[in-house]
Amino acid sequence: MDIATTPPTERRKIALAAVKELGPQRTEKAITKVRCPKGHTLAAVYPTTAGKVIVSRSGPGGRGSRDREATPHNGTSLNSEFVDTLEATQFEDDAVPSGCACGPRTLSRKKIQDAVDTHEHVVTLT
Numbered sequence: 751m752d753i754a755t756t757p758p759t760e761r762r763k764i765a766l767a768a769v770k771e772l773g774p775q776r777t778e779k780a781i782t783k784v785r786c787p788k789g790h791t792l793a794a795v796y797p798t799t800a801g802k803v804i805v806s807r808s809g810p811g812g813r814g815s816r817d818r819e820a821t822p823h824n825g826t827s828l829n830s831e832f833v834d835t836l837e838a839t840q841f842e843d844d845a846v847p848s849g850c851a852c853g854p855r856t857l858s859r860k861k862i863q864d865a866v867d868t869h870e871h872v873v874t875l876t
């Protein structure tokens with residue numbers, strides 16, 4: 751996929767399909783995870799056939815104070831998540847919508863890219 755010439759909506763569809771290919775155990779494959787100060791996972795980056803993809807929880811989820819990564823996901827859980835390739839065109843907003851039980855948050859795509867580039871496995875927000 752050529753990120754520069756692929757429309758964002760199309761790119762997100764490709765990213766979503768690629769993440770689904772990873773299957774239910776995908777959380778084990780995450781390169782980088784973004785967590786809130788309480789340790790909830792806000793977003794994760796996965797290596798896929800479409801390149802590195804961000805999966806971000808959009809909006810507070812009723813998952814309680816313990817974010818159980820091991821809970822099996824069914825295919826539909828991705829519908830409430832923001833899925834996009836890590837790389838985007840320069841014309842796009844840096845903001846990635848996210849959230850956890852603490853409330854909504856906006857993540858910076860650039861910061862997540864930096865974390866992946868520096869092999870930071872877990873990014874904890876302040």
Ligand SMILES: [Zn+2]
Nearest residue numbers: 786790850852
């Ligand atoms: Zn939280």
